Amino acid sequence: MCSPFHQPDGPLPTGASRRTFLRVTGLTGAAAAAAAGGLTTAASAAALPRQEAADNVANRSPDPDNPRFTLVVMPDTQYLFDGASINAAPVEASLRYILDHGRDENIAFLSHLGDLTEHGLKEEFGPLSKAFELLDRRRVGYSVLAGNHDINSSTDDQRGPTPYLDAFGPRRLRKLPTFGGATPDGYNTYHLFRAAGREWLVLALDWRPSPAGLAWAQGVIRKHPKTPVILTTHELVYADRDGDEAEFSDHGKHLWDELIAGNDQIFLTLNGHYWPAARTTRKNAAGHDVHLHITNYQNRYYGGSAMIRLYRFDLARNTIDVETVSPWILGRAGEGLNELERREIELTGPQDSFSVPLDFEQRFAGFAPITPRGPRPAAQMLVPGTVAYWRFDGSHPDGAPADPALRVPDLSGHGNHLTRGPVPGSAADALRWSADHHPDQPGHGSLYFDGGKPPLHGGYLQTAKDAPLNSKTFRTGYTVEAFLKLPADWDAGHHAWASVLSRRGTLGAAGKTAGDPEEPVATLSLSDGPGLQWAAAPLDQPGLVTNWSHELARGTWWHVAVVNDGRHTTLYVDGCRVARNPATHTNGLATLGLPWLLGAYEYGGVLDQLLHGWIGDIRITERALPVRDFMSS
Incomplete structure (x- = not known):
């Protein structure tokens, strides 16, 4: 039996006090939509939905001017793609959710946080790569990044060719409308999407960015001086146990010192790797808050069942509402769920369902001040x-x-x-x-x-x-x-x-x-x-x-x-x-x-x-x- 506090890559230092914002929310209409997608049961390997099923879905292009939009986050899926044990159905269900709810949720982007597979093998990446074709066919923007299980964890982004790069490198991502660019090695990428009337940048960094990779990231931010930045990477913060406030890992502290603290545009960071889920807030060099969140559910039932985080940005209310759900389990609710599945449909703990008050205009004023509207004749x-x-x-x-x-x-x-x-x-x-x-x-x-x-x-x-x-x-x-x-x-x-x-x-x-x-x-x-x-x-x-x-x-x-x-x-x-x-x-x-x-x-x-x-x-x-x-x- 796996310990709920198991950490696969070495011991952790002691955590600190808890800081939470509670939120209770529900997922409406997802069960019917997911069921309509023809999702398979937990015990079976899934076949991909038919091409025509995806193509018949209504237009899901996000509304770029709506003050409310959703960023979807998918953490470690490695236990679903583990050697001969391949279970693509949960990932397909989560990707299908993005397609089926793209309009009503105004979904602007998906970020995967790494450890896509357990061993980084070509045979593991194949089914996962095939599943992501659901988004490719609809040209839905997404980012991926390498976790320590996707590559040789003792290397940095200069490691050379890998099955990860073959499956999810720039050659694939540049076909998406949100792709901005990549390092020459292909392991670090950035992505741009428009939502709430402005441009947003997602910086997806490798498991271990080299000095050249960090210099590239600095250059990307410098070239987009008025764009808010969401930094995604596999390792940054952790917590020892449920209820603890997140703390920097050694590598996370390195990223903070070398990149995050000095760039006021980075207001939110997202990482996986450790569990349980946790968060904290730190002041950057400009004295402004940076929200640091870890989300990872691989320790839970069915390898986390490809749970997704819905970050619902609401610029009208100056709030980010966060919800954690499993579309795969929800989509099979009519079949009769077992006891563990019923617990996992939606996570409502204070680190899984919460709201972050954020005055966007004030937070971004240091690099993108709102110019008051002048008088009109x-x-x-x-x-x-x-x-x-x-x-x-x-x-x-x-x-x-x-x-x-x-x-x-x-x-x-x-x-x-x-x-x-x-x-x-x-x-x-x-x-x-x-x-x-x-x-x-x-x-x-x-x-x-x-x-x-x-x-x-x-x-x-x-x-x-x-x-x-x-x-x-x-x-x-x-x-x-x-x-x-x-x-x-x-x-x-x-x-x-x-x-x-x-x-x-x-x-x-x-x-x-x-x-x-x-x-x-x-x-x-x-x-x-x-x-x-x-x-x-x-x-x-x-x-x-x-x-x-x-x-x-x-x-x-x-x-x-x-x-x-x-x-x-x-x-x-x-x-x-x-x-x-x-x-x-x-x-x-x-x-x-x-x-x-x-x-x-x-x-x-x-x-x-x-x-x-x-x-x-x-x-x-x-x-x-x-x-x-x-x-x-």
């Missing part, structure tokens, strides 16, 4: 159908009070200019210029409205009585866009139900018989959540039809868009459609020909609440705009 925002466009940038000092005679021009050229409305008893600086703005806002400035009640106080803007916008009914559709931000002291008791933008005139006066006749005919308001409410009376309905957003965080800039295509109205926040969009048919907007208000809400035709917060650019078009044409795009 007003003319660029005048898309066809624009009927009003207001912005608040210019040469005004930050925090300066707005002039009582303030006039904000309508940059669309249609004459819908804004002027400041009177609020008796309010301070002169209740309306102030601000340099604050949404990062994707065309105009780099805003107006701060310091309003609320009781008593009613603040400032607002309004269109002129004869502005063309006042009488528009928008029968062919409309898009109303605004940038806004609520301050930290926004309070529902004092500030709820103020409007970002509203239209004067009551429902009753407009002949609308359903609902409260004192409500305005159209308003984009802030509820007590605070959440956004678009409540407007269409031409074809007897009262208001309301769209609701989720609650908005204070201290954050938001972009909101209300889009009507002549049939239905849809509310978007930051380009994302919200849930509470009614299916009610809505055409046009009711009007009494009265002015529009910015930062003010009327009830019964009288000012009732004034905005507390910032408003940036506002644009109104008389047609439905796609998300790609929003001002924030």
Whole structure:
């Protein structure tokens, strides 16, 4: 019986304390997908799936702009390719998982961590090489590297020809779209893939890179100075026992000192070789975290059953979620699993299923800082159908009070200019210029409205009585866009139900018989959540039809868009459609020909609440705009 802490290549030093991030997750839909792949049982050697089966699978090209993508990691498979004992089925199942889930997981790349085989023999590499043709045929990017069992472990990357190099050398990998290059000896390679809107580099290093190999790796990083790097190699860190924090091996410390610590682009390292699974974090020379992970399951049932790690990068949440599963066992769940197999479908221990918080923008700022988006000229925002466009940038000092005679021009050229409305008893600086703005806002400035009640106080803007916008009914559709931000002291008791933008005139006066006749005919308001409410009376309905957003965080800039295509109205926040969009048919907007208000809400035709917060650019078009044409795009 194998010891669960067995280490095949010599004794280990003592480990240190544990550091973990727990995560509980599930694998959905994999059983059916894997079963559909025709996977064999544990006791049998597998035949490869038919060529046409792979070719009939839907397009699995990863979405390069999705902020979420998956890196798949496959550790030591050596016990499955051990002399006369060849079991390709588990590896085939894991590779089939990549094909079957390439789209829904947005799988960008696979990295094998070495010790592909037990003895490095041609007869062992043959079946494994054949299995990887599944990925070759679909041109799915992957990297492999030599572990100590794949070559003569006493040699470095200058060892010359080997069956490993024949099976997985550059001659094969250069046919893949992700292959970047290799050392002249062929044992060190690098790979590039695009995901989450940027380029990523995987550096796959040999079991023992020579000084020339390390110099080459340094050169690769230097040639890609703004690219985040994931370093994969067979040996780097280890742990003595479950729960221990990972520590450097002697060779791992050499790699850290010679390559990793001095290259801030390397933010994650992955290695196999030792078990149990473990991880740690070390500060590099720039003072930034490098996450060092070991994953290896060859000591577990069925040689690890070709378990894979799913590193789910989520740049929207600044998190990497990690999950460890066996697609091969899961794919046979319908056949009735034995007791050991049931334990191995998914590993949920703290070193196998966890999340790593990582602020990607901050972590990469030292070598790839995000360049703030510059202002865009007003003319660029005048898309066809624009009927009003207001912005608040210019040469005004930050925090300066707005002039009582303030006039904000309508940059669309249609004459819908804004002027400041009177609020008796309010301070002169209740309306102030601000340099604050949404990062994707065309105009780099805003107006701060310091309003609320009781008593009613603040400032607002309004269109002129004869502005063309006042009488528009928008029968062919409309898009109303605004940038806004609520301050930290926004309070529902004092500030709820103020409007970002509203239209004067009551429902009753407009002949609308359903609902409260004192409500305005159209308003984009802030509820007590605070959440956004678009409540407007269409031409074809007897009262208001309301769209609701989720609650908005204070201290954050938001972009909101209300889009009507002549049939239905849809509310978007930051380009994302919200849930509470009614299916009610809505055409046009009711009007009494009265002015529009910015930062003010009327009830019964009288000012009732004034905005507390910032408003940036506002644009109104008389047609439905796609998300790609929003001002924030």
